[in-house]
Amino acid sequence: xxxxxxxxxxxxxxxxxxxxxxxxxxxxxxxxxxxxxxxxxxxxxxxxxxxxxxxxxxxxxxxxxxxxxxxxxxxxxxxxxxxxxxxxxxxxxxxxxxxxxxxxxxxxxxxxx
Amino acid sequence: xxxxxxxxxxxxxxxxxxxxxxxxxxxxxxxxxxxxxxxxxxxxxxxxxxxxxxxxxxxxxxxxxxxxxxxxxxxxxxxxxxxxxxxxxxxxxxxxxxxxxxxxxxxxxxxxxxx
Numbered sequence: 094x095x096x097x098x099x100x101x102x103x104x105x106x107x108x109x110x111x112x113x114x115x116x117x118x119x120x121x122x123x124x125x126x127x128x129x130x131x132x133x134x135x136x137x138x139x140x141x142x143x144x145x146x147x148x149x150x151x152x153x154x155x156x157x158x159x160x161x162x163x164x165x166x167x168x169x170x171x172x173x174x175x176x177x178x179x180x181x182x183x184x185x186x187x188x189x190x191x192x193x194x195x196x197x198x199x200x201x202x203x204x205x206x
Numbered sequence: 207x208x209x210x211x212x213x214x215x216x217x218x219x220x221x222x223x224x225x226x227x228x229x230x231x232x233x234x235x236x237x238x239x240x241x242x243x244x245x246x247x248x249x250x251x252x253x254x255x256x257x258x259x260x261x262x263x264x265x266x267x268x269x270x271x272x273x274x275x276x277x278x279x280x281x282x283x284x285x286x287x288x289x290x291x292x293x294x295x296x297x298x299x300x301x302x303x304x305x306x307x308x309x310x311x312x313x314x315x316x317x318x319x320x321x
Contacts, residue, residue: 097248127309136210136296136312137249182248194310196248 095120097197099183105203106173114168114200116183124185126159126166131180173204208233212297212313218321227282227316229297237303238280243294255280256303292319
């Protein structure tokens with residue numbers, strides 16, 4: 094069935110380190126791909142998205158490229174800040190019998206000064 | 207400011223009790239959703255509604271009920287039939303539905319615990 098897999102956390106990095114959070118998906122058809130971020134005690138916010146193969150989504154220094162050949166959408170940031178500490182969710186949306194959004198389990202990131 | 211308001215932020219349920227979580231949006235969105243979030247797991251869809259007076263079961267609807275009498279409101283009732291209700295509940299909306307690749311707008315959530 095349709096699913097999203099993310100690297101397990103928690104991930105702890107020092108400030109200014111390079112971040113990669115891996116995300117792979119399984120889906121019938123051609124999904125749109127998203128990264129959402131959740132700060133403590135809050136709901137999710139869209140970080141970036143890509144709607145077709147080879148599209149690159151970017152926002153606030155984060156980037157992810159829709160790789161159809163490897164069914165991946167890895168999140169990267171060149172230099173993380175303490176304020177980036179949050180839980181990151183990879184997700185896909187596709188049209189099935191109903192409009193469906195499938196979320197990965199989330200990856201917790203802690204950035205230490 | 208436009209957005210989604212969930213209340214209460216924290217809710218406690220006694221055994222055998224039904225409780226209702228509120229979700230209100232002033233974004234004029236057609237579609238609304240309820241998700242359940244458990245620690246270490248992704249979000250799971252409970253119910254969704256694409257239009258007023260219509261709603262559909264998601265992946266884990268058992269023990270829950272909803273109504274959509276007004277466009278801006280989509281309350282979720284956790285019934286006594288839900289034996290493991292402790293979780294963080296998130297309400298979301300989108301302008302027309304995710305088939306158009308729209309993003310979801312989320313409320314700040316309600317943490318439900320069993321006494």
